[in-house]
Amino acid sequence: MYKTILVHADLSSHAPARMRWAATLAHAHGAHLVGAAMLGVSRTILPHGCHWQPGSIEASYFEPLADNARTALSHFSAIAGEAAVSCESRLVCDLAEDGLARQARSADLVVISQDDPDESVPGTGTRLPEYVILNSARPVLIVPRTDPAPPPAPALAPRILVGWNGSKEASGALAAALPLLQRALAVMVVGLTLPHRSGGEPQFASDQSELSGFLHRHGVPAHFCTREQRHGSGRDLLALAQELDCGLLVMGCFGHSRFHELCVGGATRTILAEATLPVLLAH
Structure with a gap:
């Protein structure tokens, strides 16, 4: 809470x-x-x-x-x-x-x-x-600057998308969002795979069992999926959130070095610039 x-x-x-x-x-x-x-x-x-x-x-x-x-x-x-x-x-x-x-x-x-x-x-x-x-x-x-009205409690975001890449930032965001995930009607944890890895992301597959157990013990029955990156992880997450009609996106941020983020951008900068739904971020 x-x-x-x-x-x-x-x-x-x-x-x-x-x-x-x-x-x-x-x-x-x-x-x-x-x-x-x-x-x-x-x-x-x-x-x-x-x-x-x-x-x-x-x-x-x-x-x-x-x-x-x-x-x-x-x-x-x-x-x-x-x-x-x-x-x-x-x-x-x-x-x-x-x-x-x-x-x-x-x-x-x-x-x-x-x-x-x-x-x-x-x-x-x-x-x-x-x-x-x-x-x-x-x-x-x-x-977001679209100024959406908050939905009525208790499920402030009935459907929540969680971006997962195995980083400490993603783990921190997942833990920070638990009070919201516990009230959601549906929670989807997604791992984005690189295009050349047709068999999926091995690390994400190995993380699923541990994450599922962790979330289940907190009263969060989550679904897991992988999606191939197509337009950059930030835009892909936003597109998937829209496709699934999610009211909240949860993700870790600035996983790259700050220099890398400033010079070439990254998922965090894309999300901060283009999100049209509320986003919970942790660093």
């Missing part, structure tokens, strides 16, 4: 959908919901928190930012109230990416939105989802 869920609160157009997803998750799991709104200024500039002298030059700059954060938190409180969940609001004196990564240390799950090119700030050089995933010790649920 998730007992503490952290959600990013801001004034972006995607914030309401993201916070409704987090509130619905919190309600389904009896979890405490934390809404964190960041000031947008590094904590190195305000090491003692959001304190400045009224009427000062600092106040003229920081107070409007704080007002925006408070407004975002008021929206969060309203959504949490509608869901009737235990909640608290935090105004964090930090940048969004660093603040979320630090606040995640005392949460079970972090809920953020997929990047939206129409709302990105040119020249920042930081993609919030990638940064939070890489710098947070907790799994991250990405709500």
Whole structure:
């Protein structure tokens, strides 16, 4: 069970959908919901928190930012109230990416939105989802920019697709998703094979027995299948999730070196850019 869920609160157009997803998750799991709104200024500039002298030059700059954060938190409180969940609001004196990564240390799950090119700030050089995933010790649920409404509990994702490649990242994502897998009506674990391996992926076949036992002991009866890679593992996973009408994709991320991901891309970057369904990722 998730007992503490952290959600990013801001004034972006995607914030309401993201916070409704987090509130619905919190309600389904009896979890405490934390809404964190960041000031947008590094904590190195305000090491003692959001304190400045009224009427000062600092106040003229920081107070409007704080007002925006408070407004975002008021929206969060309203959504949490509608869901009737235990909640608290935090105004964090930090940048969004660093603040979320630090606040995640005392949460079970972090809920953020997929990047939206129409709302990105040119020249920042930081993609919030990638940064939070890489710098947070907790799994991250990405709500797509299509802003889907969360389905009614208890099965927030009646059908869940799990991408498996035997890596520690995939194993971490599988374990992190257990509270959701236990509520799903159907769970499919898929291994993608290389085109020249017509007999299937030997490692995936050998993993099935262990994974099946692990999931069964957690009350998750899963189905297993292999698919041949055709358009890259990221796009193949998204296509299979659509084909199977899945409401959630679970996968490990950044299994390649960061340099490799930056230079040639990878499944993680494809998923973060193109997903149209919620994705739970763990690094």
